[in-house]
Amino acid sequence: MSVTADHRLTEALRAWLPQQRWFGGGQPDEVIVDAALALGGGPDWPSCASVYVLTAAMPGGERRRLQAPLGFRPVGRTPAGTETITVLDGIACYDATTDPAVMTELVRRTGAGGAVGDLRFVPEPGNSVAADAGCPVRPIGVEQSNTSVVYDDRLIFKLFRRLHPGLNPDAEVHRRLTRAGCRQVAPLVGTVDTVLDGEPVTLAVLQEFAADAVDGWAMAQASVRESLADPAEEVEMAGGDLSAEMFRLGAAVASAHRALATAFEIGPPDPTGIAGRMIERFDRTAVLVPELGRRRAEFREVVEEAAYAAVDSSTQRVHGDLHLGQVLRTSTGWLLIDFEGEPGRPIVERIALDLPVRDLAGMVRSLDYAAERHLADLPCGSADPGAADRVRAWAAANRRAFLAGYGDPGPEPLLRAYELDKAVYELGYELRHRPSWAEVPLRAVAQILDGDT
Numbered sequence: 196m197s198v199t200a201d202h203r204l205t206e207a208l209r210a211w212l213p214q215q216r217w218f219g220g221g222q223p224d225e226v227i228v229d230a231a232l233a234l235g236g237g238p239d240w241p242s243c244a245s246v247y248v249l250t251a252a253m254p255g256g257e258r259r260r261l262q263a264p265l266g267f268r269p270v271g272r273t274p275a276g277t278e279t280i281t282v283l284d285g286i287a288c289y290d291a292t293t294d295p296a297v298m299t300e301l302v303r304r305t306g307a308g309g310a311v312g313d314l315r316f317v318p319e320p321g322n323s324v325a326a327d328a329g330c331p332v333r334p335i336g337v338e339q340s341n342t343s344v345v346y347d348d349r350l351i352f353k354l355f356r357r358l359h360p361g362l363n364p365d366a367e368v369h370r371r372l373t374r375a376g377c378r379q380v381a382p383l384v385g386t387v388d389t390v391l392d393g394e395p396v397t398l399a400v401l402q403e404f405a406a407d408a409v410d411g412w413a414m415a416q417a418s419v420r421e422s423l424a425d426p427a428e429e430v431e432m433a434g435g436d437l438s439a440e441m442f443r444l445g446a447a448v449a450s451a452h453r454a455l456a457t458a459f460e461i462g463p464p465d466p467t468g469i470a471g472r473m474i475e476r477f478d479r480t481a482v483l484v485p486e487l488g489r490r491r492a493e494f495r496e497v498v499e500e501a502a503y504a505a506v507d508s509s510t511q512r513v514h515g516d517l518h519l520g521q522v523l524r525t526s527t528g529w530l531l532i533d534f535e536g537e538p539g540r541p542i543v544e545r546i547a548l549d550l551p552v553r554d555l556a557g558m559v560r561s562l563d564y565a566a567e568r569h570l571a572d573l574p575c576g577s578a579d580p581g582a583a584d585r586v587r588a589w590a591a592a593n594r595r596a597f598l599a600g601y602g603d604p605g606p607e608p609l610l611r612a613y614e615l616d617k618a619v620y621e622l623g624y625e626l627r628h629r630p631s632w633a634e635v636p637l638r639a640v641a642q643i644l645d646g647d648t
């Protein structure tokens with residue numbers, strides 16, 4: 196089908212990509228097709244589909260490598276609910292992640308193993324999960340950076356949108372922790388890989404789906420709402436008290452950290468590297484927020500104190516972007532998901548060994564977010580004057596419970612510096628994605644620097 200590498204197709208993709216949340220904003224100058232890995236076609240196959248590997252050349256020189264499975268069918272014969280990207284010579288090109296036949300085929304092959312051209316399907320040894328073509332997939336239906344579908348309420352297939360050379364960290368961590376029998380991650384069932392520029396690249400992961408899971412953010416939102424229901428009651432005695440769950444979450448994160456330290460190498464401390472990276476990030480963000488820049492000297496002091504405190508710690512693999520949306524409470528315990536680290540950070544930094552306190556800081560920042568966002572969303576004038584104190588007491592109580600569940604969070608100056616660094620990261624993230632939320636990390640930076648935590 197000659198249209199698959201046509202210049203008209205790359206122009207249509209140039210217009211389509213910026214509309215996709217996973218693209219991450221901006222308008223590419225050019226879209227290049229690096230590979231079109233055919234999945235099927237022919238009389239016994241419901242659609243002609245290929246996994247496209249694209250490079251989006253952005254203004255300023257950034258090059259984003261992306262994955263976009265595309266389907267091709269005669270106009271009028273595209274599956275219901277799929278989005279047509281363009282029509283070329285009577286052939287409609289559509290986003291194949293919304294074609295259940297294509298996604299079911301990918302899931303089925305990942306469970307079964309084998310290869311189709313340059314696509315390699317690698318089932319996890321010992322997994323007994325079978326998927327057949329008779330049971331279609333459904334979209335996960337939540338906002339995300341990649342694209343996931345659920346198969347038969349048993350399996351979840353995540354297709355990575357941004358591609359990086361080498362094993363994807365999420366796939367790698369899940370593979371090693373599944374093999375180590377770690378109960379804090381969803382077991383890996385298989386991966387889809389290919390080779391690009393002579394290097395292996397992970398395209399997708401298939402995992403067991405926790406159908407009964409509720410994410411930590413939803414639980415926190417419900418709990419913080421309850422904390423306001425009876426102002427006469429102690430926060431810990433309120434109906435939706437979360438502290439016992441936060442204690443268990445702390446213990447689960449500690450177990451995951453122990454498993455990561457065993458499954459991967461550990462390293463020496465890197466106090467100057469840690470401090471240097473925090474200051475670099477601060478300076479990049481201060482360019483956007485002059486009010487932040489005015490506190491550089493105080494920031495530096497906090498970070499240097501932390502570097503001093505880090506000399507006796509060892510570094511290891513960590514989650515890297517742990518927050519309440521990255522933990523799922525199932526009927527049997529807490530699961531940590533999405534080990535890709537902070538989106539937007541270079542891959543080498545995301546897999547670099549770090550101090551476990553990075554994840555603790557991420558979670559306590561998230562509790563602050565849950566409290567502050569609840570306050571911000573209260574209808575104007577409806578809140579009683581004590582609401583702010585009460586939700587902040589809620590965050591403080593849950594922070595204590597989480598850290599107590601973790602056990603030994605390490606020296607206080609380290610946690611303080613990592614919280615500050617996380618708040619600086621969040622400020623940059625919010626300015627790019629949700630400017631009306633920037634108040635939350637901005638307030639946190641001031642509070643930490645003022646010593647009010």
Ligand SMILES: Nc1ncnc2c1ncn2[C@@H]1O[C@H](COP(=O)(O)OP(=O)(O)O)[C@@H](O)[C@H]1O
Pocket residue numbers: 335337339340341342343351353381402403404405406408410520523532533535
């Ligand atoms: N194993 C799982 N069981 C149940 N739900 C899951 C599982 N893994 C992910 N999810 C759901 O899918 C959503 C997106 O997953 P995530 O790995 O964070 O994707 P992304 O990398 O695109 O952000 C999560 O917020 C969660 O709701």
Ligand SMILES: O=P(O)(O)O[C@H]1O[C@H](CO)[C@@H](O[C@H]2O[C@H](CO)[C@@H](O)[C@H](O)[C@H]2O)[C@H](O)[C@H]1O
Pocket residue numbers: 340412516518519520521533536537538557560561562564565621624
């Ligand atoms: O889940 P992602 O890997 O996409 O993480 C990014 O987006 C998160 C928002 O969805 C962002 O998290 C921030 O907002 C959360 C509430 O929506 C809050 O719980 C987190 O504490 C806060 O950092 C995350 O920083 C970003 O990397």
